Every structure is written in C-alpha cells, then in structure tokens.
Amino acid sequence: MAKKSVKYVCGSCGAQYSAWAGRCSQCGEWNSIAEEVQLVASNTNGVKPSGRILPSQAVKASAAKPEHRLQTGILDVDIVLGGGLVPGGVVLIAGQPGIGKSTLLLQLANAIAGQAAVLYVSGEESEHQIGIRATRLSAAATKLQLATSNSADDVAATIASKQFQLVVVDSIQTMQAAGVTSAPGSVSQITNSTNTLLQAAKQSNTALLIVGHVTKEGAIAGPKLLEHIVDVVLTLEGEAYGGFKVLRATKNRFGPTTEAAIMEMDEQGLKPVLNPSQALLEERQITDGSVVLATLRVLVHYWWKSRRL
Numbered sequence: 001m002a003k004k005s006v007k008y009v010c011g012s013c014g015a016q017y018s019a020w021a022g023r024c025s026q027c028g029e030w031n032s033i034a035e036e037v038q039l040v041a042s043n044t045n046g047v048k049p050s051g052r053i054l055p056s057q058a059v060k061a062s063a064a065k066p067e068h069r070l071q072t073g074i075l076d077v078d079i080v081l082g083g084g085l086v087p088g089g090v091v092l093i094a095g096q097p098g099i100g101k102s103t104l105l106l107q108l109a110n111a112i113a114g115q116a117a118v119l120y121v122s123g124e125e126s127e128h129q130i131g132i133r134a135t136r137l138s139a140a141a142t143k144l145q146l147a148t149s150n151s152a153d154d155v156a157a158t159i160a161s162k163q164f165q166l167v168v169v170d171s172i173q174t175m176q177a178a179g180v181t182s183a184p185g186s187v188s189q190i191t192n193s194t195n196t197l198l199q200a201a202k203q204s205n206t207a208l209l210i211v212g213h214v215t216k217e218g219a220i221a222g223p224k225l226l227e228h229i230v231d232v233v234l235t236l237e238g239e240a241y242g243g244f245k246v247l248r249a250t251k252n253r254f255g256p257t258t259e260a261a262i263m264e265m266d267e268q269g270l271k272p273v274l275n276p277s278q279a280l281l282e283e284r285q286i287t288d289g290s291v292v293l294a295t296l297r298v299l300v301h302y303w304w305k306s307r308r309l
C-alpha cells in the first residue's frame with residue numbers, strides 16, 4: 001500500500017514547508033515554492049514491509065572487486081569524473097540551455113558506445129534531429145542507440161532490463177513519472193522522475209547521465225533539488241556562443257571536485273583546450289604595469305546559495 005504525501009518545497013534552496021507561501025522565508029526568493037507529491041509506503045500497524053531481504057557480503061570481498069569505469073573518450077572529462085563513469089553511478093550535467101550539454105553528451109555517449117552498450121534517450125528532440133547532430137559529430141557510424149521518450153517509467157524499465165551499460169537522459173525537465181499529475185519540469189515531476197530512474201540504475205548497475213537545465217536566475221527548480229539525490233554533479237559553464245566552456249564537478253562521490261576540463265566548440269563538437277594557460281593568456285598585452293588576474297565567474301550561482309542548508 002502506498003499513500004501520497006504532499007509537502008511544499010522551495011525550488012531555489014530546497015527548504016520544506018507544510019503549506020504554500022509566496023515567498024521563501026529561508027532564502028527570500030519569490031514564487032519559488034511548489035507542491036511536491038511523494039509516494040510514501042505505509043507499513044505501520046503490524047503490516048510487514050513489502051521489500052525483500054537484502055543479500056550482504058563481507059567488506060573484504062567488496063573491496064577486492066576491480067572497479068571498471070567507462071572511459072568517455074575525452075581525457076579531461078574522465079579526470080573531472082575521477083577516472084571515468086562508474087557503473088550504477090548517477091551523474092547530473094547542469095548548465096544553461098544552449099551551452100552545449102547535448103553536444104557533449106552525444107560525443108561522450110558515442111565514444112563509450114565503442115566499448116559498451118549505450119542508449120541516448122531524448123525528450124527534447126526527435127530521433128531524426130539527434131541523428132543529424134550525431135552525423136555532424138561523426139557519431140552516426142557507431143553502435144550508439146537512440147530513443148525518444150517523456151516517460152520516466154519507460155526509461156526506468158529500459159534501464160532495469162540491463163541491456164545497456166550507460167543510459168543518457170536528455171533532459172530531466174522533459175520526463176514525466178506515472179502517478180504524478182503536475183507538468184513536466186515541475187518540482188514533483190523532477191524529483192519523482194529522478195528517483196524512478198535512479199532506482200533502476202542502482203538495481204541494474206547501469207551508469208546514468210542526466211541533463212538538467214538551469215537559467216541565469218536559477219529559476220528552474222530541477223538541478224538544485226537533484227544535487228542531493230545524485231552521485232555526481234557536473235556543471236558546464238561558459239558563453240553560449242564561442243569562447244571556452246568549463247566542465248567541473250561541484251559534487252563527486254567517486255572522485256575530486258578540484259579538476260576542470262576546459263573545452264572549445266567547433267563543428268565536430270567540444271574539443272579539449274590542450275594548453276589552457278597559453279590560450280587564456282593569448283590576448284595579454286605585455287606592457288609595464290600589466291596585471292593578470294585569475295577569476296571564475298560562477299554562472300550557476302544558486303548552487304552555492306543553499307550551502308547553509
């Protein structure tokens with residue numbers, strides 16, 4: 001038996017309320033609070049838990065298993081991940097729309113398809129559109145599988161079938177979980193869809209890459225709420241047109257959060273900048289009194305706003 005519980009969550013900082021309010025008293029954001037429906041199992045009053053008994057094994061045996069990570073084909077991205085994608089690991093790639101997340105993921109999916117079974121699920125574009133982009137990225141020749149869907153349950157069932165070692169979901173804002181009536185992109189849909197996908201990934205030991213869009217204002221609730229659920233949060237930042245893109249981890253259960261991949265977009269997709277120091281200092285004017293200042297403009301500023309939670 002499962003019953004639904006309703007709570008109200010601020011999409012900006014994640015604060016929870018029992019009733020709706022126009023303004024979040026935690027972070028001061030207006031119109032950021034939305035209803036979140038969660039399916040809760042009711043196993044009180046002597047009712048047995050519906051789950052199964054967990055198999056367990058000694059720590060020694062678990063540690064002895066060699067860890068096989070999937071290599072992404074871009075060394076810098078592997079370094080940011082802490083050595084590649086971990087089976088059963090759930091990675092969120094967050095960034096503004098149009099920054100190049102889909103391009104980067106299609107490239108990575110294509111590279112990994114050379115060594116493992118990979119499925120790219122898009123809720124944003126048709127298979128034809130992705131196919132055209134894949135051809136441009138010279139990805140069309142590989143064994144990469146494409147599918148279009150907005151159903152988190154269908155994607156979860158596909159993940160659970162263990163046909164694929166990596167599944168890419170582009171984007172979480174287009175996914176819809178059964179039993180949740182609100183529109184795709186809402187707080188309830190994003191949290192429930194992610195949980196559905198995550199459970200399937202963990203159970204089947206499938207690596208899962210999820211795309212999450214954010215806006216400059218941090219208005220879209222998704223990625224902020226997902227940060228707590230997923231294993232790794234990568235942010236792709238930079239200018240939408242031209243210039244460098246920086247990929248870095250703001251959370252990583254499998255590696256460091258100190259590495260960054262600096263890339264540049266060309267017709268064949270994102271390419272790592274081999275000598276970032278040289279490239280960044282290219283326009284430097286060497287005259288008396290010239291000063292070089294290293295700064296990082298944090299576009300996804302609201303990631304940090306909630307650190308006090």
Ligand SMILES: [Zn+2]
Nearest residue numbers: 010013024027
């Ligand atoms: Zn708030």
